[in-house]
Amino acid sequence: MAAFLSLGVALLVLSPGQAFAQASENSQTLSIPQARAIARQAIQTGNIALADQISSALLQRDPDDAEALLIRALSARSAGALDVAEDAAAAAYRASNNPALQFDAAIMVADLKARKEQFTRAELWLRRADNVAPDERRKEIAARAFRNVSRLNPLSIQLRFTARPSNNVNNGAETLEIELGGLPFSIDPSGQQLGGYEASAGLSLAYRLSENETQKTEALAELYFRKIWLDSRAKELVPTASGSDFDYGVVIAGVRHQRLIWPELGTSEFTGLLGNSWYGGEELARWGELQLRQTVRTSNVQQLRFGATIRSEKNLDSAINSSESFA
Structure with a gap:
């Protein structure tokens, strides 16, 4: 059964696309996909108030609606509310299992981090964007953005x-008996090759x-x-x-x-x-x-x-x- 969203008369007045309306005199009833489509169109045409209103209604219905979170992030960024935009974009990334949407959300968080000169954190989000990029074009976008941020990052x-097994973890000798100047010498047992495992971090x-x-x-x-x-x-x-x-x-x-x-x-x-x-x-x-x-x-x-x-x-x-x- 299709889900529907009812919005008040203000939405009817502000809506940029009457083709989406299933009209009554005082309200519209929209399917969720229709509401998202109107919100995206509102972002594109600069109607930030409408996009924010629709995203709020969608999030009241489902706080984990990843697309609504991304729409909220876009509208908040356009309105200059960068912290709100960053939180919403990060939440959209976590809530979605759609690689394309995750990519857009990660790119937005990286952009907002870079605007605040948090360049290292921006690089981390660009790596996330690269990891979820669904095609080569998006991978190149993430790589180009990463290079630009890296140049700015002091x-x-x-x-x-590394982690590996080794038959000589102590850099020891192969034998306990060595010969120097023709004379035999014995070395301490701890100086011979010892096997085990080594892990390193740098x-x-x-x-x-x-x-x-x-x-x-x-x-x-x-x-x-x-x-x-x-x-x-x-x-x-x-x-x-x-x-x-x-x-x-x-x-x-x-x-x-x-x-x-x-x-x-x-x-x-x-x-x-x-x-x-x-x-x-x-x-x-x-x-x-x-x-x-x-x-x-x-x-x-x-x-x-x-x-x-x-x-x-x-x-x-x-x-x-x-x-x-x-x-």
């Missing part, structure tokens, strides 16, 4: 995750501090952690060992500055980094690094890169292994 985030951040036609400066941060679990065979070989003995973590912070010192050559880049690492729950090393890079354009499509790195490292588990290097 924050760049990269995430990495986070890279870059935040643009300043930028113009000739220079860009960014703050950098890097986090990495690898977690180890020993298998039953490894626990038999070394009963005193635990997976946490081989956990590894790194924290890096720094600044990168790029500048066109010699515009005819290419970009000059200077990067300073400070790092700290841990192994088995104990601090392993601290280091500082200075990187110098120069790009030289050889044609419109080719370029050469030259660089040098100065590094000073202090190994906290053994001062003997501390070093300074230039490459």
Whole structure:
């Protein structure tokens, strides 16, 4: 049985399409699809009040009417009520199982986030739009919008995750017996290869501090952690060992500055980094690094890169292994 919606005399006066009317002197009775069609037409013709009135009536009937929520979002955005528009578009995305409608809703939320300079959140919604895009044309729309927002976003985030089994989670030796200078030596059992499982997660951040036609400066941060679990065979070989003995973590912070010192050559880049690492729950090393890079354009499509790195490292588990290097 078809659902119908009764609207009062104000709708009859404001309606842009009398062809939809099933008239009485004081009211109209419209099917739900007809009401939605009138609301869409009202949006297109700029009759925001009518679109909002119809969406309100539809949502009184069904608060999870995704199309009505999207119509409310469109009318609210046109009226400048951006927070209302964002909430309605997000609700439409969640309420719908129609990929095309979800795409439109996600694109709208991304647009509203970008208007409020919430660029990272806008990028997340554009990824959602890409995931539900029902065709290549919409995928290209989402990709183009993502590129535009990324250029505006001062924050760049990269995430990495891995998980895998390994027959050598501790980077150990293949045998307990080694030969040095013709003499046999035995190594500690915990130094042999141990099997198990490893999972790692990495986070890279870059935040643009300043930028113009000739220079860009960014703050950098890097986090990495690898977690180890020993298998039953490894626990038999070394009963005193635990997976946490081989956990590894790194924290890096720094600044990168790029500048066109010699515009005819290419970009000059200077990067300073400070790092700290841990192994088995104990601090392993601290280091500082200075990187110098120069790009030289050889044609419109080719370029050469030259660089040098100065590094000073202090190994906290053994001062003997501390070093300074230039490459």
